[in-house]
Amino acid sequence: MIRAIVTDIEGTTSSIDFVKDVLFPYAREKLPAFVETHADQPEVQHWLHEAAREAGLVSASRQEIIDLLTRWIDEDRKATPLKALQGLIWADGYASGEFKGHVYPEVAENLQKWKKQGIHLYVYSSGSVAAQKLLFGHSEAGDLTPLFSGYFDTEVGGKREVDSYRRIAAAIGIPAGQILFLSDIVQELDAAAAAGLQTVQLLRPTTDATANQHEQVGDFNEISVG
Structure with a gap:
């Protein structure tokens, strides 16, 4: 779950x-x-x-x-x-207003759906927490920041380091096995999986779609959280 x-x-x-x-x-x-x-x-x-x-x-x-x-x-x-x-x-x-934060078309709808299901949503990006809030606060889909419970950046550790995901799980306060990490980068997913998190790789147009140990989906519509 x-x-x-x-x-x-x-x-x-x-x-x-x-x-x-x-x-x-x-x-x-x-x-x-x-x-x-x-x-x-x-x-x-x-x-x-x-x-x-x-x-x-x-x-x-x-x-x-x-x-x-x-x-x-x-x-x-x-x-x-x-x-x-x-x-x-x-x-x-x-x-x-020189630009708005880009989000793929199906992202906002699925984030809202998961939030209504009682799932806690977090961001982990190499961009600073302030930059993350700006992108989602001024997104093409409107202000999405109320959907998120927290944000993590490289101050918690590098995204390809296993300990980073252990720290995130500890900060969230939920067992690692009940946390799903979404990324397009295999090495990040590998580190998250080594820390005990569940993982899904997004196959966006720029993603290396080579088969690996992680579940792969084309977009957020294909992600199952049941």
Whole structure:
């Protein structure tokens, strides 16, 4: 019996193209001016220091930090400081209506159905919790944030690490065997399964559909939680 569902975002609820073709370029374009104009804000200052620390920079100019973050964007680096800063930048884009969060057509309906069935819904993505809330709060299907009971990002651990899923199960407070993890990435599903979670792989257009140990479905309509 499934009592909780933890879902990935990119390639699962939402198109990878939206992230790579809309969100990443927007953050890259806006980042230099954002750092220059917000560097004195405590939250931004904290993440700039964390970025420098992670890069091993004892002292760095503001431009060096901007160059570092830009390079990380180009490398698709899963660095928590970068993800946090991207989330702050994206907040402006969502608020101004420059874009809305993409979700596949059947996602919202199924999330609402599962919520009504009493299943607790969570998100686990390499994007920051703030960025997750922005995407679902300003989605093409409206504000979906009331459907979720919680959010997890890389502060809980890497998505291909078994211990990350153990920590998530402990935080949710439901036995791992009663939690279903949804993702398009086999290595993430492998880690979740090793932690005792049930798993389903979403075969979106960008997914490697090679057969593996995980149940595979084309979209959320095919997921059975009974």
